[in-house]
Amino acid sequence: ELKVEQNPLFLSMQEGKNYTIYCNYSTTSDRLYWYRQDPGKSLESLFVLLSNGAVKQEGRLMASLDTKARLSTLHITAAVHDLSATYFCAVLRAGSYQLTFGKGTKLSVIP
Amino acid sequence: KAGVTQTPRYLIKTRGQQVTLSCSPISGHRSVSWYQQTPGQGLQFLFEYFSETQRNKGNFPGRFSGRQFSNSRSEMNVSTLELGDSALYLCASSPLTSRGETQYFGPGTRLLVL
Numbered sequence: 001e002l003k004v005e006q007n008p009l010f011l012s013m014q015e016g017k018n019y020t021i022y023c024n025y026s027t028t029s030d031r032l033y034w035y036r037q038d039p040g041k042s043l044e045s046l047f048v049l050l051s052n053g054a055v056k057q058e059g060r061l062m063a064s065l066d067t068k069a070r071l072s073t074l075h076i077t078a079a080v081h082d083l084s085a086t087y088f089c090a091v092l093r094a095g096s097y098q099l100t101f102g103k104g105t106k107l108s109v110i111p
Numbered sequence: 112k113a114g115v116t117q118t119p120r121y122l123i124k125t126r127g128q129q130v131t132l133s134c135s136p137i138s139g140h141r142s143v144s145w146y147q148q149t150p151g152q153g154l155q156f157l158f159e160y161f162s163e164t165q166r167n168k169g170n171f172p173g174r175f176s177g178r179q180f181s182n183s184r185s186e187m188n189v190s191t192l193e194l195g196d197s198a199l200y201l202c203a204s205s206p207l208t209s210r211g212e213t214q215y216f217g218p219g220t221r222l223l224v225l
Contacts, residue, residue, distance in 0.1 A: 033213065042201060043216040088154065097142065098167045099214065101154035 002027050002093045006102035013079050014110050021105045023072040023089035031092035032072045033099065034063050036085045043088065046074075079109045113138065115204050115217030123223045129190040132220045136183050136204030143185040144214060145177060148199040157200075160185055189222075197224045 003026040013019050023032070031050060035043040047056045049065035049072060056063050060083065062075045072089055086106045090099040116135045124130050136143050145157040156169040160179035177187040183204075189196055199221050203214035 035216075042218045043203075045213045045215060048213050090154075096167050097144070097159045097161070098156045098169065099144070099146075100156065101146075103153045 002029070002091060002100045004089060004091050004100050004102040006087075006089055006105050008105060009103060010106050010108075012108045012110060013076075015080055016078050018078065019076050021074040021076075021087055021089075021107075023074070023102055025070050025072075025091045025100075028070075028094050029067070029091045032065050033090045033092070034072075034074055035088045035090065037088065037104070038085050046087075076107075079107075081109045081111060083107060084109045115202055115215055117200075117202050117217040117220050119220060120218065121221050121223075123225065124192050125225050126192055126194060128192050129188065130192060130222060131186055131188045132200055132202075132222075134185045134187075134202030134204075134217060136185070136202075137215055140204035140206050140215075141183050142205045142214075143179055143183065144203045144205075145185070145187050146201045146203065147171075148201060148219075149197075154201075157187065192224045194224050197222060 005024045007022050033048055034046040036046050037043050047063040052067040054065045060077045065072045086104045088101050088104045090101045115137055118133045142161045144159040146154050147157055148154045157171055158165055158177050159167045163179045174190045179185045199219045201219045202217045205212050205214045
């Protein structure tokens with residue numbers, strides 16, 4: 001059974017600081033996704049990482065994938081309040097079209 | 112391009128009733144997936160359809176069923192509702208011509224079972 005673990009689950013950080021969210025998964029996969037969810041809203045796609053060593057950046061967010069370590073990271077640079085949200089990683093199980101999600105990291109950026 | 116739409120947005124039902132939720136994917140997308148989101152269990156996969164065929168099913172009881180129509184629109188049905196079925200039900204669509212394409216989520220249907 002594929003398991004996806006995110007840590008931390010809660011993150012409170014000051015504006016301007018850097019931090020990293022970690023996503024570990026338990027079985028082989030080379031398809032990893034990051035989503036953002038604002039309170040009461042749906043999921044917004046941030047990144048799709050398709051191969052080992054993939055790195056993608058959008059604004060203050062950068063995501064990377066290490067398929068050998070079964071680890072993805074979402075790095076936040078110089079956080080701003082607008083980044084406050086819950087961030088989910090999700091893994092596509094090998095041979096299937098089913099996304100398995102982590103429990104999410106609730107990020108609060110404090111002025 | 113219009114996004115994924117889901118109807119209704121909110122529903123209140125009582126135990127034992129049944130409910131049907133609808134999802135219209137982004138134009139041209141042929142894959143539709145359904146997920147249940149609850150505070151306790153998080154996001155859990157229900158099922159995925161492509162060209163009217165169910166390709167994957169999650170670990171949910173048979174009370175949860177779905178179907179996809181020839182225009183790619185999808186419906187899910189929950190029969191004999193239980194209190195624990197209260198959740199946000201999210202539909203996602205993807206062109207999914209290959210496995211790596213993004214799934215785009217709709218706004219969700221919030222179901223409350225009393």
